[in-house]
Amino acid sequence: MSDLEDTNSAMTTGARYPYRRRLTDAPLLAAATGRRPSHRPVWFMRQAGRSLPEYREIRAGIGMLESCFNPELVCEITMQPVRRHKVDAAILFSDIVVPLKAAGVDLDIVAGTGPVVANPVRTAADVAALPRLRPEEVGAVTEAISLLTTELGGTPLIGFAGAPFTLASYLVEGGPSRNHERTKALMHSDPKVWHALLGALADTTIAFLKAQLHAGVDAIQLFDSWAGALSEADYRTFVLPHSQRVFAEVAEAAVPRIHFGVGTGELLGVMGEAGADVVGVDWRVPLDEAGRRVGPGKGLQGNLDPAVLFAGWPAIEREVRRIAGEADRAVAAGATGHIFNLGHGVLPDTDPAVLTDVVELVHSL
DSSP states (O other): OOHHHHHHHHHHHHHHOTTOOOOTTOHHHHHHTTOOOSSOOBOOTTOSSTTOHHHHHHHTTOOHHHHHTOHHHHHHHHHHHHHHHOOSOEEOOOOTTHHHHHHTOOEEEETTTEEEESSOOOSHHHHHHOOOOOGGGGHHHHHHHHHHHHHSTTSOEEEEEEOHHHHHHHHHHSSOOSSOHHHHHHHHHOHHHHHHHHHHHHHHHHHHHHHHHHHTOSEEEEEETTGGGSOHHHHHHHTHHHHHHHHHHTGGGOOOEEEEESSOGGGHHHHTTSSOSEEEOOTTSOHHHHHHHHOTTOEEEEEEOGGGGGSOHHHHHHHHHHHHHHHHHHHHTTOOOEEEEESSOOOTTOOHHHHHHHHHHHHHO
């Protein structure tokens, strides 16, 4: 692309997304787009949450979903780890079922259990009756983003959504599941209904991400939390086309797109085909091997085991340095960059001071 074409493209994107900030020097955005960052960027999944005493204090007596639809509260919770840890990105405080709730699905997040759906979706009629999300229904979320882009200064804001498969799993099972038996049974016994369901959920996910992008987020992450329960063949047949459509539909926003799932080591290659710019890796696969599986031309994110944060500083430092070395080898072999993160979310009993120390160490490498 010529300089003139690049300028014209940026002007067109700016006209479509007028609230987008120009954070050209942000290390996370540089690493995610194949440029050389000023330092190795780091953020943590679930960095705004129960590990922070200020989070527990402000959330006292307020339900999870109630919190997610309170713009001022979302802004404050999202900012807490940025202030405390000096991470290189904020991630919007929300939950993957927020767009379903906003659209009118009867569900709640039960403490100690997770999302519980009142009327599971298991038939063609159920799919036909599933409400679709309208952008105005997540106005509280976009208002929170507006508050955050003012508060964050030069720190990027990551928006996110649940991937169609993971949302489908909650809807079909009626809540969290260990084996996803009803979900897998539906996809194999009635593929037509299955694809209709994932198509509807892809519509909702796209609408939710576009609302965030138009409000001003600087990157997005698509969480496919339960994709690791699938074989590669099932993922390719029943999931990949819908995730590809989500990433394709938001490509015009020209922000980094991150894809993450848990236990997806055997799926990294096919997940790399979904259309993200960066593939998140859990702690089970070394980053240099993950880079080989994903293939060149993609960034990598990860992948410290969250449990290691309880092991004492010598062990933590050793693991951080090991992961950074693996990431450097992956980049030398064709990965476009590395964003340091955990291989999953911060565990509730993690000492916040340890996270701050990890950020300082990563920035020094």
